[in-house]
Amino acid sequence: MNSDKEDILRFGTEAVWAGEKEQRVHRATQVPVVVSVSYAYEDMDEWYDVATGKKPGHIYGRNTNPTVTAFEDKVRTLEKAEAATSFSSGMAAISNTLYTFLRPGDRVVSIKDTYGGTNKIFTEFLPNINVDVTLADTGDHAALEFEIQKGCQLVYIETPTNPTLKITDIERIAKAAKKVGALVVADNTFASPVNQAPLSLGVDLVLHSATKFLGGHADALGGVVCGSKELVEQIYHYREINGASLAPWDAYLLLRGMKTLKLRVRQQAENAMQIAHFLEKQELVEAVYYPGLKTHLHHDIAQKQMKGFGGMLSFALKGGMESVSILLPALKYANCAANLGSVETTYGPARTTSHVEVTPEERKALGIPEGLVRVSAGIEDIEDLLADLGQAFDHLTMEISKK
Numbered sequence: 198m199n200s201d202k203e204d205i206l207r208f209g210t211e212a213v214w215a216g217e218k219e220q221r222v223h224r225a226t227q228v229p230v231v232v233s234v235s236y237a238y239e240d241m242d243e244w245y246d247v248a249t250g251k252k253p254g255h256i257y258g259r260n261t262n263p264t265v266t267a268f269e270d271k272v273r274t275l276e277k278a279e280a281a282t283s284f285s286s287g288m289a290a291i292s293n294t295l296y297t298f299l300r301p302g303d304r305v306v307s308i309k310d311t312y313g314g315t316n317k318i319f320t321e322f323l324p325n326i327n328v329d330v331t332l333a334d335t336g337d338h339a340a341l342e343f344e345i346q347k348g349c350q351l352v353y354i355e356t357p358t359n360p361t362l363k364i365t366d367i368e369r370i371a372k373a374a375k376k377v378g379a380l381v382v383a384d385n386t387f388a389s390p391v392n393q394a395p396l397s398l399g400v401d402l403v404l405h406s407a408t409k410f411l412g413g414h415a416d417a418l419g420g421v422v423c424g425s426k427e428l429v430e431q432i433y434h435y436r437e438i439n440g441a442s443l444a445p446w447d448a449y450l451l452l453r454g455m456k457t458l459k460l461r462v463r464q465q466a467e468n469a470m471q472i473a474h475f476l477e478k479q480e481l482v483e484a485v486y487y488p489g490l491k492t493h494l495h496h497d498i499a500q501k502q503m504k505g506f507g508g509m510l511s512f513a514l515k516g517g518m519e520s521v522s523i524l525l526p527a528l529k530y531a532n533c534a535a536n537l538g539s540v541e542t543t544y545g546p547a548r549t550t551s552h553v554e555v556t557p558e559e560r561k562a563l564g565i566p567e568g569l570v571r572v573s574a575g576i577e578d579i580e581d582l583l584a585d586l587g588q589a590f591d592h593l594t595m596e597i598s599k600k
């Protein structure tokens with residue numbers, strides 16, 4: 198495991214302090230939620246200078262906002278990027294990034310297992326503007342390299358994937374993409390910047406659904422993309438005109454959540470590992486997917502490029518949805534819900550969470566069993582989570598024996 202102690206220490210401190218002081222007012226120790234849509238100027242020349250970017254400042258809420266700026270600065274610092282810009286949701290970050298750079302006739306290479314919404318952009322929307330999209334088998338690095346070397350403008354990766362936690366070797370794929378001059382974009386939502394730094398592995402742009410681990414409390418929607426100033430400015434321009442701006446209240450909640458990012462994610466990864474070990478021992482469990490397990494297909498790659506294995510795992514239950522429908526409602530300390538990355542442990546079948554947008558046939562083709570359950574480990578005490586799982590499995594065993 199790549200555990201650079203000094204790096205970790207710096208991360209935790211930055212998570213608390215970065216982006217904050219620049220925005221504070223009235224000696225308040227916290228960043229204000231500036232709900233104002235506009236900013237008034239008495240000096241017409243100053244107004245003009247700010248509006249034309251000659252002077253720093255704010256003009257209109259769709260473009261910039263002080264609370265939003267603090268959030269962007271914090272993420273940018275944690276991803277060690279030159280610049281960051283934010284969005285109203287993770288999907289807005291993804292779509293705005295893709296539409297900023299892609300033109301008719303371009304070719305995109307990605308993987309089959311991207312987030313369901315991202316997959317829809319690739320299969321439904323980009324073909325509409327004559328962008329050719331090739332989706333390689335996730336985890337088949339040779340196939341991905343083969344497609345990239347045929348020539349493409351953009352390579353899009355997501356690792357670990359949703360919901361079967363497949364791993365892509367970021368450094369290897371970024372290298373292949375650079376050879377053909379393609380832009381490399383990585384969705385770092387599942388790993389979070391605590392566990393993975395794609396920019397240091399050769400990626401051009403790293404993006405997040407801030408709704409998940411960054412916010413961490415399932416109470417704010419947001420997205421963010423980080424990278425060089427030159428690239429991020431282009432995406433910012435696309436977003437300020439197309440309008441998917443992050444709201445100040447959400448920015449504040451995300452900013453507040455991020456102060457505890459390292460503590461939360463560390464606890465979530467510890468809990469995820471223990472839940473994975475527990476599930477491995479269950480007779481009614483067919484398979485467990487967690488990059489931290491030695492049995493994971495790409496455990497070695499995960500170990501090389503991640504500092505921790507994250508809070509996400511999944512498992513396939515024998516008996517498919519019928520068993521899932523008995524097990525999940527029996528859990529007391531778990532939300533059965535579509536979100537992930539929150540402080541509460543959350544369970545959901547893939548068919549109603551990550552891959553609700555795709556058909557049963559498409560799920561089958563992606564190798565997602567109908568009995569697959571995604572688990573987002575929370576920060577609760579592990580003894581309680583395992584006891585809860587234990588009683589739910591006892592209940593399932595009893596119900597099955599009745600049949």
Ligand SMILES: *Cc1c(COP(=O)(O)O)cnc(C)c1O
Binds near residue numbers: 287288312408418
């Ligand atoms: C949730 C999620 C998204 C989409 O984010 P929203 O904030 O829901 O729009 C994108 N990528 C991954 C990996 C996600 O988990």
